Amino acid sequence: MAAGEVPAPVDLHATALQWKGERYVVLSFAIPRPALPATLSLAETEVAHLVLDGLSNAEIARKRRSSPHTVANQVSTIFRKLGVRSRSEMAAFLSGAGR
Secondary structure: OOOOOOOOOOOOEEEEEEEOOEEEEEEEOOOOOOOOOOOOOHHHHHHHHHHHOOOOHHHHHHHHOOOHHHHHHHHHHHHHHHOOOOHHHHHHHHHOOOO
């Protein structure tokens, strides 16, 4: 690899598309989930990943077959343990921007 080059992600996928007579190639790859602190319980870790995926409390509750109230409590506990006040602050903190 030449100086300044960045290696391609291991799981890089290419999809060929045609739209309005033009051909396109869309490249995609998975972004690894951030490591979560060991202070979170298994349930809190699962909820935190779903929050980071952009799900609402109601969507998380449906997916986990629990009540929205339970999820709201878990999200509050996650925020307290991480020292953040919002979903966006949590995402920034876990991406390294808030550290």
